[in-house]
Amino acid sequence: METQTYKTLANAIRILSIDCVQHANSGHPGAPMGMADIAEVLWRDYMNHNPNNPNWINRDRFILSNGHASMLLYSILHLTGYNLSIEDLKNFRQLHSKTPGHPEYKHTDGVEITTGPLGQGLANAVGFAIAERTLAKQFNRPSFNIIDHYTYVFAGDGCMMEGISHEVCSLAGTMHLNKLIVFYDSNNISIDGNTSEWFTDNTAIRFKSYGWHVIDNIDGHHRNSIKIAIDQARSELNRPSLLIFKTIIAFGSPNKSGKASAHGSPLGKIEVYETRRALLWQEKTAFLIPKEIYNAWNATQLGEKKENDWNKIFYQYQIHYPNLSQELKRRIKHELPQNWEIEIKKIIEKLNINPKNLATRQASQIIIEHLYKKLPELLGGSADLTPSNLTTCSQSTSIMHNPAGNYIHYGVREFGMTAIANGISNHGGFLPYTATFLTFSDYARNAIRMAALMNTHHIMIYTHDSIGLGEDGPTHQPIEQLSSLRIIPNLQIWRPCDQIETAIAWKSAVEYQGPTALILSRQTLKTQEYTSTQITNIARGGYILKNFQEDLDLIIIATGSEIELAIQTYYILTKKGYKIRVVSMPSTNLFDKQHIKYQEYVLPKKTLNKLVIEAGSDNFWYKYIGSYGKIIGINEFGKSAPAHELFNFFNFTIDYVLQKSYELLK
Helix, strand or coil: CCHHHHHHHHHHHHHHHHHHHHHHCCCCCHHHHHHHHHHHHHHHHCCCCCCCCCCCCCCCEEEECCHHHHHHHHHHHHHHCCCCCHHHHHCCCCCCCCCCCCCCCCCCCCCCCCCCCCCHHHHHHHHHHHHHHHHHHHHCECCECCCCCCEEEEEEHHHHHCHHHHHHHHHHHHCCCCCEEEEEEECCEECCEEHHHCCCCCHHHHHHHHCCEEEEEEECCCHHHHHHHHHHHHHCCCCCEEEEEECCCCCCCCCCCCCHHHCCCCCCHHHHHHHHHHCCCCCCCCCCCCHHHHHHHCCHHHHHHHHHHHHHHHHHHHHHCHHHHHHHHHHHCCCCCCCHHHHHHHHHHHHHHCCCCECHHHHHHHHHHHHHHHCCCEEEEECCCHHHHCCCCCCCCECCCCCCCCEEECCCCHHHHHHHHHHHHHHCCCEEEEEEEHHHHHCCHHHHHHHHHHCCCCEEEEECCCHHHCCCCCCCCCCCHHHHHHCCCCCEEECCCCHHHHHHHHHHHHHCCCCEEEECCCCCECCCCCCHHHHHHHCCCCEEEECCCCCCCEEEEECHHHHHHHHHHHHHHHHCCCCEEEEECCCHHHHHHCCHHHHHHHCCCCCCCEEEECCCCCHHHHHHHCCCCEEECCCCCCCCCCHHHHHHHCCCCHHHHHHHHHHHHC
């Protein structure tokens, strides 16, 4: 093709982008216009994908980290033949459309992950690259490279400014993720103007210090320069690559190119017209793309051929390695092993027969030991707290030493770890679990939210769940974290009280096709006694632990380490003739999903006297007790002292619980 023809193909992205933004009177035209030439080269010459099967496991992954440039991706998906029509593009940023303002996972075919919060797409991409390499090491065999694809990322100046880019790119360099290639759109413009006033890093040197292969000062509007850079990156066998492209924001706009005003606002009708003229675009009608351009972009036939060629290899792979191929298909489909229910039931029964008083973090480690034998897709990790979170077991193998392993040492990178694991999960083939202290979930909060927004299957372990961690003091003692996590939609929360509740929490987390947070104690907790019915009801999130009678004087609700206080109170008050019920509520999210009849059975409204005990912020609990009940919680920061002294200081004592109980009973 002649150079002008390639430019016309790239201009199709520009025209669709400015038309859609103008039609919606909202959006970001600047980045799609600036990166269109790079996108044309990557998607037409290199991307290994099949628009007719967006879920083909061996496709290359493309992540738009600067998600505000969504029209770039939507234009490409439309042009290459994905299930995204011109009408879908016309509905850009409209209610219920396939083209929301930022790309959304499971909402639009071809979108690998939800992006928008800058830098997180870059972090997710590190997860994709880890998953690709680890899955390949676990399943590939001589002559059968079943898993063999690249992860490509588009990122902007904003992504590079965000701190998470340091966390994850440092780790990616240490891990030598050579099939991760980042395209950095260095246009030196952000919303506030020219970045020279607030972003003067030498990004090339920064990434070289991480151990990356870096190519700087690439002309992002020169096709041959773009190709040469991509070829060099793909030939790099030991390092991830950063390609730094010099581009002009809103390239092609006569009056707004290179200006911050083009970042997040429509060009305006007159400027759209002038841009068409400047780009030599022949069609005056909005959204009209000539047939020959569609034909040049369409990737459906080539994509079908690529997947068919792969299927032929996979067919032979199934003959030579039937067990491996079946296991790979199961994991890609997110299916549990056929005997899962039987095996997990055996584990829970065994724990109930031989109860032990343990910290729930210790109980979790025992469960992990059992689960690794049943679920080889588990890929664990901790943010430099493995000995404290207790997230390894005898079968754990670091992927740092063995790329086919099952454990990641993330280093002190809570935000990066969580976002990377979201990428690992969305890639497919793995169920990641991550860990840190509960108080440091604050560092990871936006990645937790993104996991919930996408319903990503990701298990987050948060240990040291209260003032019970003791001497480390208020910086490490969570107060408000548990309540704030509980209000995130789609995020399942468990705060178990012992080994049995911990096992059932893990079972629920594995089975739930979304994110789960397991809130675990540092200190030893007493194991409770259960009937088979109670064990069944634990999975409902809240259940009656003591006293099934209907006529009640007081209901005590507790979670985690505070269950034992409720039990002690129950025995004292019962001996005095009061009718006391103890309700364990390890998962309020699941309890809230139960039928109203079950909720009423556990927490009858006619029993006005309700007392909640939980060593954290109390605001969350009023919806269960109304204005008449009482809550024993903590609404101030903790202190540094041994745990037992702290529980006494903050009134988590049997005497204080009895006092509050009598106030309700009188």
